[in-house]
Amino acid sequence: MIPDQPSRRPRLNPEKVHVAAVVALWTTAGVTLAVLAAIIVFILVHGLPMLTPEFLLAQPESMGRAGGIFPTIVGTLALTAVALAIATPLGVGTAIYLNEYSRGGRAAAAIRFGVDCLAGVPSIIFGLFGFIFFVIYLKMGWSVLSGGLTLAVMVLPTIMRTAEEALRAVPASYRQVSFATGATTWQTVTRVVLPVALPGTVTGIVLSIGRCVGETAAVIFTAGTALRLPLSIFSPTRTMAVHFYILAREGLSMPHAYGTAAVLVITILLVNTIANAIMLRFRAGVT
Amino acid sequence: MELHDRREEKCKLRVENLSVFYGAVQAIKSLSLRVYPNEILGITGPSSGGKTSLLHTINRLNDRIPTYRHEGRVLLDGDDIYHPDVDVNQLRRRIGIVFDLPTPLPKTIFENVVFGLRVAGVRNRTVLQERTEQALRDAILWDEVKDRLNQPALRLSGGQQQRLSIARALAAQPEIVMLDEPCSGLDPISTLKIEQALWDLKERYTIVLVSQNVQQTSRATDRAAFLLMGELVECGPTAEMFTNPRDSRTADFLEGRFG
Amino acid sequence: MRLREFVIEKLLFIAALSSLAVLALIAVFVFIEGTPIMLREGLGSFLLGAKWAPTKGSFGILPMIMGSIWVTVGALLIAGPVGVACAVFLVEIAPRQVADVVRPAIQLLAGIPSVVYGFIGIVVLVPFIRETFGGPGLSILSAAIILGVMVLPTVISIAQNALEAVPVEYKQGALALGCTHWQTILLVILPTARTGLITALVLGMGRAVGETMAVIMVVGNAVKLPINPLDPARTLTSNIALEMAYAAGAHREALFATGVVLFVFIMILNALANMRLRRRGSHR
Numbered sequence: 066m067i068p069d070q071p072s073r074r075p076r077l078n079p080e081k082v083h084v085a086a087v088v089a090l091w092t093t094a095g096v097t098l099a100v101l102a103a104i105i106v107f108i109l110v111h112g113l114p115m116l117t118p119e120f121l122l123a124q125p126e127s128m129g130r131a132g133g134i135f136p137t138i139v140g141t142l143a144l145t146a147v148a149l150a151i152a153t154p155l156g157v158g159t160a161i162y163l164n165e166y167s168r169g170g171r172a173a174a175a176i177r178f179g180v181d182c183l184a185g186v187p188s189i190i191f192g193l194f195g196f197i198f199f200v201i202y203l204k205m206g207w208s209v210l211s212g213g214l215t216l217a218v219m220v221l222p223t224i225m226r227t228a229e230e231a232l233r234a235v236p237a238s239y240r241q242v243s244f245a246t247g248a249t250t251w252q253t254v255t256r257v258v259l260p261v262a263l264p265g266t267v268t269g270i271v272l273s274i275g276r277c278v279g280e281t282a283a284v285i286f287t288a289g290t291a292l293r294l295p296l297s298i299f300s301p302t303r304t305m306a307v308h309f310y311i312l313a314r315e316g317l318s319m320p321h322a323y324g325t326a327a328v329l330v331i332t333i334l335l336v337n338t339i340a341n342a343i344m345l346r347f348r349a350g351v352t
Numbered sequence: 353m354e355l356h357d358r359r360e361e362k363c364k365l366r367v368e369n370l371s372v373f374y375g376a377v378q379a380i381k382s383l384s385l386r387v388y389p390n391e392i393l394g395i396t397g398p399s400s401g402g403k404t405s406l407l408h409t410i411n412r413l414n415d416r417i418p419t420y421r422h423e424g425r426v427l428l429d430g431d432d433i434y435h436p437d438v439d440v441n442q443l444r445r446r447i448g449i450v451f452d453l454p455t456p457l458p459k460t461i462f463e464n465v466v467f468g469l470r471v472a473g474v475r476n477r478t479v480l481q482e483r484t485e486q487a488l489r490d491a492i493l494w495d496e497v498k499d500r501l502n503q504p505a506l507r508l509s510g511g512q513q514q515r516l517s518i519a520r521a522l523a524a525q526p527e528i529v530m531l532d533e534p535c536s537g538l539d540p541i542s543t544l545k546i547e548q549a550l551w552d553l554k555e556r557y558t559i560v561l562v563s564q565n566v567q568q569t570s571r572a573t574d575r576a577a578f579l580l581m582g583e584l585v586e587c588g589p590t591a592e593m594f595t596n597p598r599d600s601r602t603a604d605f606l607e608g609r610f611g
Numbered sequence: 612m613r614l615r616e617f618v619i620e621k622l623l624f625i626a627a628l629s630s631l632a633v634l635a636l637i638a639v640f641v642f643i644e645g646t647p648i649m650l651r652e653g654l655g656s657f658l659l660g661a662k663w664a665p666t667k668g669s670f671g672i673l674p675m676i677m678g679s680i681w682v683t684v685g686a687l688l689i690a691g692p693v694g695v696a697c698a699v700f701l702v703e704i705a706p707r708q709v710a711d712v713v714r715p716a717i718q719l720l721a722g723i724p725s726v727v728y729g730f731i732g733i734v735v736l737v738p739f740i741r742e743t744f745g746g747p748g749l750s751i752l753s754a755a756i757i758l759g760v761m762v763l764p765t766v767i768s769i770a771q772n773a774l775e776a777v778p779v780e781y782k783q784g785a786l787a788l789g790c791t792h793w794q795t796i797l798l799v800i801l802p803t804a805r806t807g808l809i810t811a812l813v814l815g816m817g818r819a820v821g822e823t824m825a826v827i828m829v830v831g832n833a834v835k836l837p838i839n840p841l842d843p844a845r846t847l848t849s850n851i852a853l854e855m856a857y858a859a860g861a862h863r864e865a866l867f868a869t870g871v872v873l874f875v876f877i878m879i880l881n882a883l884a885n886m887r888l889r890r891r892g893s894h895r
Binding site for chain 2: 256
């Protein structure tokens with residue numbers, strides 16, 4: 066036995082330190098979950114009583130102080146639809162090009178860099194850009210189209226990255242067999258690779274719906290704040306998130322703000338649940 | 353001379369002075385080889401001897417590897433398969449390949465078999481069904497799966513999956529079928545089934561069977577080629593090579609003196 | 612057939628260029644709109660001027676730059692340790708079933724709209740700060756706490772990737788030498804994942820600097836140089852969002868110029884993070 070080195074401080078027992086650290090880590094994770102749960106419960110407790118069919122399906126009255134939020138639901142759906150209709154083909158197309166066609170090289174590296182940068186651009190910058198480019202320069206005005214295009218640009222990196230991840234997870238042997246049997250690259254993509262990568266790709270698209278629904282800064286200057294039912298993609302509109310922001314910030318009506326927030330939170334919960342369910346079934350299918 | 357010319361005419365596939373490189377690594381060194389119609393040519397030798405590289409060059413699967421390059425020529429019925437006018441997908445339909453691991457696509461058994469036909473644009477239901485039955489019979493799998501053609505191929509056993517891979521290659525009606533260690537992961541019974549299928553098939557196809565397994569090569573091939581470290585050591589009628597190898601390295605390999 | 616393949620490949624290539632094209636468009640349009648006023652006012656007086664009275668011709672954004680820095684640093688002081696701790700928990704400590712619950716929960720945290728965070732800030736956090744610490748409540752501290760929670764998911768997911776990339780052999784080696792699991796984490800795993808963890812912080816910083824709606828709602832938006840975390844302040848983002856609705860002429864240009872500053876800052880952060888990610892990638 067070697068005698069313990071004399072030391073000024075009593076030596077900590079490593080086992081005890083380990084236990085303390087593990088407890089601390091569990092606590093941190095627990096607190097994080099508790100914060101999430103508190104936010105959701107708080108909104109739902111205050112907002113659920115507001116959620117009647119009238120609230121969802123009626124026109125708003127006196128700037129949203131009374132009545133329902135129907136036009137903002139339609140506006141949100143319209144913007145999301147436009148955004149996904151544009152961003153899905155571009156994002157999935159980019160992923161297919163990078164993963165199935167390009168064999169590395171400078172163009173692919175530049176494109177990846179572009180996607181990474183775009184993913185980091187804050188939504189207020191997308192708002193500024195959408196305003197100056199779509200609203201002013203392309204003369205689309207505040208409209209469903211301007212807002213939808215701005216959102217499309219914003220979710221493009223999300224869709225592209227999840228699609229690429231899904232494509233990468235497809236075993237190389239499938240491609241090899243397909244090529245060896247005489248399939249072209251495009252036939253291999255459409256008949257073999259995409260069907261396998263579909264769940265992952267769809268997950269990305271579903272998560273993008275969540276981002277479109279919750280986004281405020283990028284749409285408030287591009288789709289406008291008009292509280293009317295949008296009748297075409299050239300009409301201005303107000304999304305739920307923007308409506309909620311205006312209600313809360315201008316203190317128009319707390320109950321209506323809570324109600325709208327509850328709709329937002331429930332939508333996000335749904336979107337995430339669906340995305341996770343798809344992902345789980347996908348994983349179960351693979352193994 | 354006359355005899356030589358007739359052989360020349362009948363040659364199905366000719367490899368001339370082929371060297372294959374992956375980046376700085378040379379996988380095949382100036383290899384020349386002929387494959388005649390309706391024979392089973394065995395290619396044997398220890399691992400990393402260039403067997404798979406050779407098959408992937410003949411099927412042009414290597415096209416997708418950026419660092420790949422080759423010298424020399426590969427002629428199918430006298431035509432260079434790397435000629436710019438050659439449609440690579442058409443070529444791959446003429447030269448089928450079966451890989452070492454069973455690789456069913458995540459589709460039904462039926463869709464696996466008709467995959468090559470579908471990508472070739474065949475839509476006629478009757479044709480698809482006839483070819484499926486023929487191909488599955490040729491691969492000695494029909495009786496086991498005829499009642500569940502619409503089930504996922506991934507549910508088949510390993511041996512069945514490999515015979516399905518063979519059926520998939522056959523359904524496209526290639527002229528040459530190349531098999532890369534088709535029995536490496538299989539039990540002896542499945543192996544025998546596949547060897548039996550190959551004997552029946554050579555009436556209609558030209559077959560190249562790559563196998564590290566000396567016994568299999570001796571059992572299942574008409575002629576054999578021995579590849580060692582990218583070099584063709586010798587090539588000749590199987591019986592002759594196995595009883596009386598010309599090169600001492602061949603003898604060493606056949607007697608199991610390589611790892 | 613070959614023609615079709617060729618056309619499809621070109622179409623996909625064009626789709627792939629869209630991201631780069633959009634990035635270029637964003638840069639060009641925001642810069643065209645924003646740089647003239649910077650040059651007119653002088654870059655120095657624009658960036659370092661303390662007086663912002665756009666309707667009276669004073670365009671100094673130093674208070675907003677300082678506001679953004681305070682809020683961001685505050686957010687990272689929370690999200691950094693908590694985020695890394697959560698990532699360590701997920702990768703090293705949590706049993707599989709627990710991790711399978713925590714992961715989607717954190718994804719959900721990322722999905723909650725920023726206006727909802729801001730709202731929670733107004734109705735819960737701001738009154739709490741006002742009553743506990745004094746001051747107006749609408750403050751840098753409130754914004755930092757809200758932002759800290761908001762950027763957690765970013766920090767956690769990237770830190771998690773970094774920790775997962777540590778070779779198992781390193782861990783086994785340390786355990787074999789008699790280290791406790793915690794010593795292994797502290798002395799082997801965290802140092803090995805260092806670059807990835809820094810990347811997580813840098814990208815979290817990018818998210819915090821760029822966040823707008825939640826910050827507007829809780830930060831107070833007063834244009835003055837902050838000296839105390841309980842002071843209200845205004846960030847670059849909230850400056851843009853607050854005044855865009857009614858700005859015109861030079862005022863609007865000044866807001867786009869604010870956007871330029873923000874954009875350049877974010878791009879620098881991204882470039883840093885991507886360089887680190889790439890370098891780590893090449894090691895593997």
